[in-house]
Amino acid sequence: MVSAVNLRLNAADRSYFAILKKEVHALSAQGGFSAKRIAEIDIVVAELVSNLARHAGGGEIFAKLFEDNGRQGLELIAIDSGPGIGDLRGMMQDGASTKDSLGQGLGAIRRLSDLLQIYTQKDWGTLQLVRVYNRAATAAQKPGPVEVRSLVVPKPGETECGDGFYFKQTPEHLKLFLGDGLGHGPEAAHAVRTAIDAFKACPEDSAVENLRFINSAVKKTRGLVATVAIFHMEQKQWRICGVGNIATRLHSSMASRNHNPYNGIVGLNMPNTMNDQVLEYEKGQTIVMCSDGFKSKWDLLRLTGIQRYDLSLLNAALFKEFARQTDDMSVASCKINV
Numbered sequence: 001m002v003s004a005v006n007l008r009l010n011a012a013d014r015s016y017f018a019i020l021k022k023e024v025h026a027l028s029a030q031g032g033f034s035a036k037r038i039a040e041i042d043i044v045v046a047e048l049v050s051n052l053a054r055h056a057g058g059g060e061i062f063a064k065l066f067e068d069n070g071r072q073g074l075e076l077i078a079i080d081s082g083p084g085i086g087d088l089r090g091m092m093q094d095g096a097s098t099k100d101s102l103g104q105g106l107g108a109i110r111r112l113s114d115l116l117q118i119y120t121q122k123d124w125g126t127l128q129l130v131r132v133y134n135r136a137a138t139a140a141q142k143p144g145p146v147e148v149r150s151l152v153v154p155k156p157g158e159t160e161c162g163d164g165f166y167f168k169q170t171p172e173h174l175k176l177f178l179g180d181g182l183g184h185g186p187e188a189a190h191a192v193r194t195a196i197d198a199f200k201a202c203p204e205d206s207a208v209e210n211l212r213f214i215n216s217a218v219k220k221t222r223g224l225v226a227t228v229a230i231f232h233m234e235q236k237q238w239r240i241c242g243v244g245n246i247a248t249r250l251h252s253s254m255a256s257r258n259h260n261p262y263n264g265i266v267g268l269n270m271p272n273t274m275n276d277q278v279l280e281y282e283k284g285q286t287i288v289m290c291s292d293g294f295k296s297k298w299d300l301l302r303l304t305g306i307q308r309y310d311l312s313l314l315n316a317a318l319f320k321e322f323a324r325q326t327d328d329m330s331v332a333s334c335k336i337n338v
Contacts, residue, residue: 001031001072003064005152005161011078012058017049024063024076031065031072033134040112041074041132047105048078048128056082056126062151062316069144071133073114077151077316078128085120119306119313127316129309146174149311150332151319153293155184162188163291163330166196172233173205176334177214178246179226180291182265184328191221195266205230207241208274215270223267227259227289231281231336238287239276245292251300251307252282286311286335290318293329298322311335 007027009020024045028038045061052059059080066073110116115131146169154161162181167174177199181188198217202210207228214226225244232239240248242261250257257279262271286307290298300306303317311333323329 001065002067003027004164005064005154006077007063008153009061009063011049011052011061014053017053020049020061021045024061024074027063027065028074031074031134033072033074033132037132037134044109044112044130044132045076047109048076048130051105051128052078052080052082055085056080059125062153068133069137071135071137073131073133075312076128076130076132077312078130079125079316079320081125081320084122084124085118085126086122115310117310117313119309119317121304125320127313127320129313129316145337146334147311147336148174148176148332148334149315150330151312151315152330153319153323153328155293155328156325158185158328160186160189161328161330162192163293163328164189164192164196165289165330165332166199167332167334168200174231174233174334174336175199175210176229176287176289176332177210177226178289178291178330178332179224179266180244180246180293180328180330181224182222187222188224188328191218191224191267194218194221195224195226199228205232207239207276211241211243211266211270211274215266218267221267223265225261225292226266227261229259229287229289229334230276231334233338236281236338238279238281240279241274241276243270243274246289247292247294247296247298248287248289250279250285250287252285254282256300281336281338283337284335286314286333288314288318288331288333290331291327291329293324293327294318294331295322295324 062077117129120126150165181191202213210228227242227246248259
């Protein structure tokens with residue numbers, strides 16, 4: 001089971017904790033985790049929220065179900081704006097604490113999870129990424145050359161999200177789609193779901209032709225802005241085309257390159273003439289796509305060292321630093337090593 005949208009849970013103070021724990025417990029049950037694994041997830045969540053309360057004055061937790069190389073997983077991301085962790089290595093040891101506690105929080109989380117990564121900066125805050133799988137990996141399930149992660153969150157107060165992300169992979173191509181339905185709420189969500197269904201069905205290998213295919217499918221909806229990015233494995237090239245204000249950037253160790261979308265609305269007024277923008281692949285390159293729920297001038301250089309971490313932490317760092325809390329928000333990132 002895969003969550004199209006991240007569950008966003010308030011951990012501003014202890015009054016929210018019971019609801020938060022119940023929500024993650026229910027999500028774990030939906031994912032088909034064993035009773036033993038769910039009990040371990042409950043402990044992880046309890047330690048995460050305890051850390052937020054004790055050390056950061058509260059924060060937020062984002063939760064989603066995902067599938068990775070045939071395994072069911074649960075991903076948790078804790079975000080805070082606290083003082084940061086000065087001695088991260090030391091705090092990972094059992095018994096280490098800056099408060100009057102047993103100091104077992106991070107150690108317990110590390111033991112009970114399959115992945116724990118922490119990104120922290122002094123006076124900026126801390127991000128904690130936890131992944132738990134329903135079973136251990138086999139040799140045949142080792143990570144492949146493609147890593148794709150997304151963070152999709154509805155506008156505060158809405159139960160449905162007008163943003164959406166989807167990707168599909170073949171031996172020849174990796175195809176990414178990110179869309180933002182006009183407005184917010186159920187009608188925007190319907191527009192982006194219809195677009196994703198069309199993207200799934202489209203057989204074309206051109207980003208432009210994918211958008212034209214989607215355009216035909218969404219004409220009876222309120223429309224959306226969208227970008228399609230296609231990586232050609234043999235040619236080692238990105239072909240990208242967007243209509244409307246989806247920001248797409250390719251980051252490497254040496255430079256950052258932007259994709260410039262066309263003006264218009266998919267489903268309502270697509271440009272008659274469009275071309276794929278061809279961008280060459282560089283080793284270690286990361287492509288990032290985000291909706292206008294993010295400030296237009298976001299810059300990874302302000303997030304020192306973030307590209308060394310899992311892409312889910314990169315997405316969360318962008319969310320923490322640059323998200324505008326008045327709209328649906330989506331960010332997706334991809335790294336290819338070929």
